[in-house]
Amino acid sequence: MAEQDASIEPSSFDLIVVGTGLPESIIAAAASAAGKSVLHLDHHSFYGAHFSSLPLRDLLPFLRSNSPTTTTTTIEDNNSDSNNGTDYVALPLKPRSLYTHIEEHQLVSDDDLPLLLGASREFYLDLSGPRACFCADAAVDLMLKSGASHHIDFKSVEATFMYSSGENKLVSVPDSRSAIFKDRSLSLLHKNQLMRFFKLVQDHCQASGADDDGNGNGNGNGNDRRISDEDLESPFVDFLNKHRLPPNIKSIILYAIAMADYDQDTAELPKNVVKTKRGIERLALYHSSVGRFVNAQGALIYPIYGQGELPQAFCRCAAVKGALYVLRMPVTDVLIEKESNVYKGVKLKSGQEIFSNRLVMGPTFTLPPPSVSSSISELQKESSESVGLGMVKEQVARGVCIIRGSINADISNLLVVFPPHSLHPEQISTVRALQLSSNVHVCPSGLFVLYLSTICEDASRGKESLHAAMKTLLTHPSERDESTVTKQNVDTEEKTKPTLLWSAMYVQELTEIEGPQDSLDAISRCPVPDGSLDYRNMLESTMKLFHNVCPGEDIFPEREAVEEPDL
Structure with a gap:
């Protein structure tokens, strides 16, 4: 990986990829495997972007922060020194956050909170959970085909349960x-x-x-x-x-x-x-x-150390094939040829200009205007106003909980599904909750992480459903501290509920990414994390994008047959 402040050599590539989210990382790896020269950049100091797994201390700051401020290049007339006498103009690249309605609840005592935060680095909290892989789905096949499976290990999600509102209990899903x-x-x-x-x-x-x-x-x-x-x-x-x-x-x-x-x-x-x-x-x-992998007890598997390991695995594959990686390096501008309005390259925060045939960006970077005006002042205005991510179709409400105790005393990693209307009459979409334990190295021993999500058109309704699911599965510390007389009136099932220690909740936009337009068809954007449990929809979009970026190329050409590994 190149140093942040070093000049990047060479200065021309077949493909520049901005952002190390999972779709971007797959495309970088596939393009490298197809023999393309690839430069992969990220302004963060870690891999994964919105598909990453973060320590406890870093999760809320990431959600609350706006995307890093980029340098806004002032675009003047054609003879301006800002263009260095070149035949192209620099359009400012503006990032935008995906998250709204962020809330945090610290339910541990003041004495316990430092202990929890002190173990911050022992947590790997997914930004786009809950998410897991079906053992037989295309994402697993792609990891085996690309060699990414050599860089990542999985554990089984041992069981799936569905909440029965009529019986007020969890029933197992026969597999x-x-x-x-x-x-x-x-x-x-x-x-x-x-x-x-x-x-x-x-x-x-x-x-x-x-x-x-x-x-x-x-x-x-x-x-x-x-x-x-x-x-x-x-x-x-x-x-x-x-x-x-x-x-x-x-x-x-x-x-x-x-x-x-x-x-x-x-x-x-x-x-x-x-x-x-x-x-x-x-x-x-x-x-x-079910049964594809010897050590997998159910249909689902989850990556050890969190889903942020997936983009890292594909980045390693790309690096092996010659892709160049530079972290902590923001892209400030996109370079467009003045006469033809054709994409030429990017300008980095360091001031260096890098050129490529194609550009792929993460979903939170705004595209330059689809057509470049002959007026530089109009072009600057159009660039500053065209900051939309695309049409916002829906939203997904997400929750992350740290709990003491398991939802099922005999099972460490499990999925709970709440069908529509099972939590309250206005619940029109499914709520999914994925519990993970320390055996997948996402939390300290004795604690568990619980991810929840639901698709919603209204943020308050989505969060209402998540709160209802949390209330069904968990107890608050205050409920544990009730008097002995009150405890005697609580049934056995209620007593065994895990205790909620900390939670965060936020709403993520789901946007429809527009395809390449006009003369800027060399620029593409990757999909946002969707509201699905698995990666199949995201993978379908990524495949289409790869074939647009590398027409006529196979994604990860067939290698020698590889034996399927045990988990």
């Missing part, structure tokens, strides 16, 4: 045939219904695989086992109703396995409706994830 029959919360009738449905999905997937094996349309027998195209295009909830699955089974399939974000019984917008095709794919992914 295998044996788990279904061992589940005491399901009647024998419901177990048989669930097994038949899973068998239907399995037969469909096998038949679809036979049709896609290069032998045309299969042998006909496979097609007979496939779910009809009409059903595949119907809402998944209608398909489940068609098979007369009871409400509790439907809820488990829709929200804890297919991971639907919104209430599927009342979803009005097409984008919120999970179609049967998508639901079947998610069921297949879930079940193929």
